Amino acid sequence: MADHSTTDDTRYVGQAVRTIEGRAPIVGAARYTNDFVFPGQLYAHIVRSPHAAARIRRIDSSGALKVSGVVRVLDGAEAAAHLKPITHYIDPAVFGGKSAEVRVMAVDDVWCYGQPVAVVVAEDKRTARFAAQRIQIVYDVLEPVLDAEAATAPDAHIVVPGWDSNIMMQAPFRNGDPDAAFAKAAHVVKTSVDIHRFSTQPIETRCYNAVWEHDIEGVTLYATAQNPHPLRHVLSEVLGMPESKIRVHAPVIGGAFGMKMHGHPEEALMCLLAKLTGRPVKWTETREECLLIGAREQRHHMELALDADGVILGLRDRYFANVGAPSACPGWGMAFLTGLTMPGPYAVRDIDVQMTVVITNKPSWNAARGYGKESTALALELAIEDAARQLGMDAAEIRLKNFIRAEQFPYNSPTGLIYDSGDYSGAVLKAMHAIGYEGWKARQAEGPKDGKYIGIGVAFELTPEGGALPGTMVAGYDSSSVRVAPDGSVRILTGVTTPGTGNPTGIAQIVADELGVTMDAIEVTQGDTTTCPYGFGNYSGRSTIVGGGSAALAAQQVRAKVVTVAAALFDVPEADVELHRGVFSVKGQQGRTLTFKEVCYAAYTGAYSVAHGITLPLEATATFKPSNIRHTPDENGRINPYPSYSNAAYVTVCEVDVETGKTKVLAFAAAHDCGRVINPVLVEGQACGAISFGVGGAMFEAIAFDSSGRQLTRSFMDYVMPRSEDLPAVKMVHHDSPNPVTYMGLKGAGEAGVGGSAAAVVNAINNALIPLGVSLNTLPLSAPNVWGAIQAARKRGQREAAE
Amino acid sequence: MDDLLVQSVLVQWRVNGKLHEIEAMPGMSLLDAVREQLGLTGTHMGCQTGHCGACTVMLDGRIVKSCLTQAATLPRAEIVTIEGLKRADGTLNPVQQAFWDEAGFQCGYCAPGMLLSAMELLAEHPEPTDAQIDTGLAGNLCRCTGYRSLVRAVKAAARKLQDTSGQTPG
Ligand code: FES
Ligand code: FES
Numbered sequence: 001m002a003d004h005s006t007t008d009d010t011r012y013v014g015q016a017v018r019t020i021e022g023r024a025p026i027v028g029a030a031r032y033t034n035d036f037v038f039p040g041q042l043y044a045h046i047v048r049s050p051h052a053a054a055r056i057r058r059i060d061s062s063g064a065l066k067v068s069g070v071v072r073v074l075d076g077a078e079a080a081a082h083l084k085p086i087t088h089y090i091d092p093a094v095f096g097g098k099s100a101e102v103r104v105m106a107v108d109d110v111w112c113y114g115q116p117v118a119v120v121v122a123e124d125k126r127t128a129r130f131a132a133q134r135i136q137i138v139y140d141v142l143e144p145v146l147d148a149e150a151a152t153a154p155d156a157h158i159v160v161p162g163w164d165s166n167i168m169m170q171a172p173f174r175n176g177d178p179d180a181a182f183a184k185a186a187h188v189v190k191t192s193v194d195i196h197r198f199s200t201q202p203i204e205t206r207c208y209n210a211v212w213e214h215d216i217e218g219v220t221l222y223a224t225a226q227n228p229h230p231l232r233h234v235l236s237e238v239l240g241m242p243e244s245k246i247r248v249h250a251p252v253i254g255g256a257f258g259m260k261m262h263g264h265p266e267e268a269l270m271c272l273l274a275k276l277t278g279r280p281v282k283w284t285e286t287r288e289e290c291l292l293i294g295a296r297e298q299r300h301h302m303e304l305a306l307d308a309d310g311v312i313l314g315l316r317d318r319y320f321a322n323v324g325a326p327s328a329c330p331g332w333g334m335a336f337l338t339g340l341t342m343p344g345p346y347a348v349r350d351i352d353v354q355m356t357v358v359i360t361n362k363p364s365w366n367a368a369r370g371y372g373k374e375s376t377a378l379a380l381e382l383a384i385e386d387a388a389r390q391l392g393m394d395a396a397e398i399r400l401k402n403f404i405r406a407e408q409f410p411y412n413s414p415t416g417l418i419y420d421s422g423d424y425s426g427a428v429l430k431a432m433h434a435i436g437y438e439g440w441k442a443r444q445a446e447g448p449k450d451g452k453y454i455g456i457g458v459a460f461e462l463t464p465e466g467g468a469l470p471g472t473m474v475a476g477y478d479s480s481s482v483r484v485a486p487d488g489s490v491r492i493l494t495g496v497t498t499p500g501t502g503n504p505t506g507i508a509q510i511v512a513d514e515l516g517v518t519m520d521a522i523e524v525t526q527g528d529t530t531t532c533p534y535g536f537g538n539y540s541g542r543s544t545i546v547g548g549g550s551a552a553l554a555a556q557q558v559r560a561k562v563v564t565v566a567a568a569l570f571d572v573p574e575a576d577v578e579l580h581r582g583v584f585s586v587k588g589q590q591g592r593t594l595t596f597k598e599v600c601y602a603a604y605t606g607a608y609s610v611a612h613g614i615t616l617p618l619e620a621t622a623t624f625k626p627s628n629i630r631h632t633p634d635e636n637g638r639i640n641p642y643p644s645y646s647n648a649a650y651v652t653v654c655e656v657d658v659e660t661g662k663t664k665v666l667a668f669a670a671a672h673d674c675g676r677v678i679n680p681v682l683v684e685g686q687a688c689g690a691i692s693f694g695v696g697g698a699m700f701e702a703i704a705f706d707s708s709g710r711q712l713t714r715s716f717m718d719y720v721m722p723r724s725e726d727l728p729a730v731k732m733v734h735h736d737s738p739n740p741v742t743y744m745g746l747k748g749a750g751e752a753g754v755g756g757s758a759a760a761v762v763n764a765i766n767n768a769l770i771p772l773g774v775s776l777n778t779l780p781l782s783a784p785n786v787w788g789a790i791q792a793a794r795k796r797g798q799r800e801a802a803e
Numbered sequence: 804m805d806d807l808l809v810q811s812v813l814v815q816w817r818v819n820g821k822l823h824e825i826e827a828m829p830g831m832s833l834l835d836a837v838r839e840q841l842g843l844t845g846t847h848m849g850c851q852t853g854h855c856g857a858c859t860v861m862l863d864g865r866i867v868k869s870c871l872t873q874a875a876t877l878p879r880a881e882i883v884t885i886e887g888l889k890r891a892d893g894t895l896n897p898v899q900q901a902f903w904d905e906a907g908f909q910c911g912y913c914a915p916g917m918l919l920s921a922m923e924l925l926a927e928h929p930e931p932t933d934a935q936i937d938t939g940l941a942g943n944l945c946r947c948t949g950y951r952s953l954v955r956a957v958k959a960a961a962r963k964l965q966d967t968s969g970q971t972p973g
Binding site for chain 2: 016018019021022023024025026027028029030031032034035037126200201202203204205252253254255257284286287499500501502681682684685688689690691692715716717721722723724725727729730
């Protein structure tokens with residue numbers, strides 16, 4: 001447990017308040033998207049390609065149409081006649097890349113295994129599934145490209161017809177004079193890091209239920225959507241319908257982590273089917289379908305130039321991101337962020353990083369928690385570990401030597417980012433202390449026991465949050481409304497959404513303090529494009545920064561109104577009116593009080609008397625726009641898309657059984673800097689969740705394919721995620737440095753932790769295996785992979801001994 | 804329509820104390836029956852392969868994965884779902900209360916299954932060790948919390964149940 005240090009118990013902010021949205025799920029009353037059923041409800045089943053690369057020669061739907069209960073069958077060509085290509089969430093062309101025309105279902109060419117090819121709509125889901133088997137599709141199967149580097153070969157199969165190569169984008173992130181840095185280096189350490197494909201897999205899969213609104217000839221889409229307003233914009237373009245006729249309603253979401261950002265074909269497809277049938281059409285993703293959504297697969301060829309003392313002079317990295325088939329989802333942008341956030345927390349100025357984003361015949365990526373910054377952390381931290389090992393340095397020592405120092409903030413990174421604040425060395429030292437670093441080192445020095453080797457891993461992660469990309473619907477600002485009714489009850493409507501992270505409670509805490517009411521007076525509404533102010537939803541750890549920040553500003557405006565009215569009622573100057581937790585009082589005059597409700601009712605009914613001086617109703621809408629995002633390029637063409645730079649240090653101890661390759665995390669400590677903490681329990685929950693992603697990604701989770709590009713990972717039997725017993729207790733310490741420009745110093749708490757904790761685990765396992773001469777930088781470090789590496793090292797040793 | 808033309812089976816279940824008669828199609832899971840026939844949507848689908856536990860319900864006093872249980876094979880059954888856990892006066896039972904108080908969950912999607920597993924665990928081990936909690940929750944995946952808060956919630960629930968001893972969970 002963290003040290004839940006709170007100071008001021010007259011405020012809700014800083015306290016471990018119980019979530020306001022938490023009661024519904026435990027009584028079975030929370031309504032997730034799949035829980036909605038409407039009169040006349042139809043169900044869709046999608047037929048997907050069993051091939052990774054193919055040309056569709058013929059689709060015969062007649063068999064399906066004969067099944068009683070089938071209402072409509074549609075193939076890709078027919079859908080394309082009704083729908084425009086899906087608008088890209090982040091168009092690669094805006095960043096100098098190639099953008100493909102992405103259709104909701106394959107037209108002529110199949111790009112990947114699992115791509116939608118046809119859809120059946122029926123009275124019930126069983127009939128739809130049954131009829132789908134009766135669609136006959138003839139394919140000409142082609143040789144797929146599956147590996148990113150191989151896909152760049154001149155004779156490789158071109159995934160997108162008409163492209164000259166499979167390279168979607170190449171970009172350098174360069175600064176200073178890296179060649180000179182390498183020329184004068186005492187050591188050059190080369191490390192290849194292979195980050196595998198793993199994804200977020202929320203327990204609630206995606207679901208869309210489109211309802212045709214006959215009265216306005218519009219559509220309402222109930223959707224597992226993190227970004228309802230921007231999704232509405234995409235739907236309006238794809239459907240060719242004004243935004244005013246479309247409503248996106250994102251009810252309670254059962255976890256998202258980036259996967260429920262839009263661009264998915266099923267969104268517009270369900271709207272089209274509702275329009276064509278005039279009835280509600282629902283599609284619920286199976287887990288097998290959900291596992292098709294990839295992320296993170298990158299190969300880095302890292303080189304570090306170091307002086308004799310272990311100071312990093314320069315960094316080179318050639319990395320290839322295998323983003324799979326083209327998609328309108330924002331997943332590919334992760335690859336860009338990986339380069340942009342190099343060299344992370346380290347004070348290296350001379351860098352030469354070359355990004356290559358490659359399209360292949362694997363299924364597409366979507367955004368995944370960490371958004372590419374987890375890959376930066378993995379590549380950097382594994383390379384630095386390698387350097388420490390080769391130079392014979394302590395893992396912590398080499399990092400402490402190379403961190404940006406606390407007094408250097410705000411810090412201009414070599415890629416143009418402006419880091420707001422931090423104390424990286426302090427965080428690492430705190431995490432080391434929390435885990436008992438020296439004690440574990442002493443235990444490690446005693447040597448292995450019963451074939452079990454112990455290793456200690458250190459890693460750091462810098463996680464810029466609250467991002468804004470120019471020319472895209474990834475915005476840095478957001479808005480909230482605060483509405484107070486005549487009875488004094490409060491409704492907050494925000495443009496940010498929650499995928500279950502607790503931000504409604506955090507925002508309510510902020511508003512309760514700023515407005516001067518009790519928490520139980522507040523309800524929060526999110527995720528409805530018709531009622532909420534235009535907003536950008538949930539991504540990039542932004543929801544409390546901009547949702548909370550804007551709600552605070554709106555609450556302040558409403559407070560000013562009610563204080564004016566109270567002053568008139570008390571007949572005292574406004575400066576003498578106090579308001580706390582729903583009670584107005586007069587400074588220095590005991591016993592003179594009014595309730596919040598009395599004042600609100602007086603305001604609504606006293607427009608020509610006590611409320612004469614204010615604008616009714618008791619409502620305000622405000623926007624929070626962090627001031628330090630910079631989209632005007634500097635002299636080197638660089639921008640700063642982030643207001644906030646969360647960071648965290650991780651130290652772990654792992655045990656490796658060298659006979660089985662099985663690994664176990666024995667201890668875990670984290671020191672987290674997420675700025676000001678609104679609710680320590682929620683922040684800690686976020687951090688522990690991210691750590692479980694990191695541990696799972698490092699040790700078990702992987703999406704695998706056969707050589708023909710068919711995905712082998714199809715259920716939770718194959719995609720192994722951590723269970724309770726797999727995760728250690730986490731010693732969390734806060735090492736917060738408030739962000740100077742955000743509301744109350746918030747930095748964002750949702751994203752950080754995936755890469756840092758994964759890297760710490762990998763480093764600990766490799767550290768344990770030093771005596772065996774094993775160093776494994778191809779992830780995941782699953783038992784078979786670790787065992788294989790140990791066996792290979794043993795054989796190598798035997799060969800060398802024989803020679 | 805081959806496999807669709809098979810006969811449905813009339814089953815009689817007491818669900819959360821109320822008697823229901825439903826037509827169960829062969830192949831229909833208990834999960835679908837509970838959600839779609841009875842409209843009890845607090846029980847969730849996460850995988851349909853028995854791995855995630857989001858669909859956990861109590862069947863004749865034991866927890867089961869409703870996605871793997873065939874509705875038509877249960878002519879008579881006593882079923883408790885998340886909707887049936889509140890006490891008669893509408894207040895939360897101690898395990899529910901502990902889950903909420905301790906922020907045991909985040910998005911809440913896994914929570915109904917976790918709660919039922921926790922209740923069975925606490926009925927068997929009123930003062931569970933960490934290892935017993937891990938085992939008790941081994942059939943349930945949570946993607947949000949990293950489980951530490953769930954373990955904390957189960958322990959808090961155990962304490963609450965001890966305080967109000969004499970009461971069984973639920
Ligand atoms: S839905 Fe039944 S175990 Fe996952
Ligand atoms: S709280 Fe979201 S899956 Fe457990």
